[in-house]
Amino acid sequence: MTILATEGLTRRFPRVTALDGLTVTVGPGVTGLVGANGAGKSTLIKILLGLLAPSAGGARVLGMDVTTQGAEIRRVVGYMPEHDCLPPDLSATEFTVHMGQMSGLPRTAARERAADVLRHVGLYEERYRAMGGYSTGMKQRVKLAQALVHDPRLILLDEPTNGLDPKGRDEMLGLIRRIGTEFGISVLVTSHLLGELERVCDHVIVIDAGRLLRSSSIAEFTQTTQTVAVEVEEGRDVLAARLTELGETAVPQGRALLVDIRAPETFDTLRDAVCDLDLCLIRVEQGRRRIEDVFREPADV
Template structure:
């Protein structure tokens, strides 16, 4: 049974239409909701939580109607808002315990769950410091902790990597993936950065201007392409030059050498080039399309 369902869900404001007859189904797992800023992602989450009403259409979470059963839905959901909404003068422990109590946990259980959750998100050593002195990354982790502390069945994370540097993004994405893989909690995560969701999601829903562009498994979005990605431990330029001398077209993408995979002989050429340089082969895999490429195709189709 889908965790979330919407049917022709529409939300209109005086000056814009945030959602336009949106029909989706969300199964258990990590589900990425992707779209540009203003695409309707945050509006959808607020409607699913019963915090905003739809203009028309229907939506349900766990089979519960969002219009009539908002409180029952919120008991089973954890929510991480996009914007900074944390009190500066209390510690992470005080805040997360308070949120656990608000969710109905007894005092002892709230304190125990808070310690476990702050340890999980990497804030255990800093748990007694006032939140006002935290970095942006630490504040994001506090928001994630309060969404998890009452052991929800699904968490809705609105732009959880906003304001983070590349290392902080990687760490946050790893935490999000573990929510499902280790604890079995379904995750609905929004982002305008397509590559992030490609890395962690089982299923991706793409919306634009409040309308559904595409909904499918990540593997379908990122189908294999006829390219080979090669990563070596050193001398990447030299390896690339050797492959080019062998007649291959080589493109450098960060640490990767990307070349066309016309036939199996390409693998032999890579092996020989790497061996000739005396370096280690870290990665050799068939390339995959990026969601951004597919999203661009869909946008082009929509425009037509």
């Protein structure tokens, strides 16, 4: 099933070409859209919402054409903008109910849905207070709630982790993952940080200067090599030397060692090496190659 697809999508502004012949297909689940600032992510979202006409090419969202069926698309798609968008003198409840009605829900249904989604995004008693006094984390949650209130089939999240502290970032990423899996709503999430998308996405699209660099599933990126991260209290280098001696590949990374898994026996070798050297083992963790590493390679490999 295709959630959205673009075909030679191009958008030129008087000074810049924001999108340049972009052809991608996105399936269900969580999809990351990665690119530097100005890579064309926000322009793509505006086109997908039917708010901006493409200069050339076309796009379909949930089977609907963006140039002719914009209003129908916007009824079943949720959008969380990157910028602040909350009126400070309303409470989160009132605002979310209102936004639900704006998406076509009758008032009573909007009330029920608003209460539901605010609970899901983790806003409780504070949702009755005016939003002017909210922290960035709470504001991001309300922005997410208003995108979910009408139970869309797809939500477009523009930089949802912007301005969050590490804990808030983790919680937001966890929520996005839940939306994609538990809620069964497809997600397109943009970020300029690959690392955080790695944790939540099923599929990653990388664009640069409006052109497609790569589009592949996370599994494809990370299954190419399997590694374990091994951390010992002291003697990281001794262990590395021993493993190399035994024919394994071990690369130091920070305080840990990244050991390539050639075969299941590698785990035995590793265990024995740690025992023989009498080292204090802190952790052994299934390590994945980070997608950053994949993209660090030339794109045309």
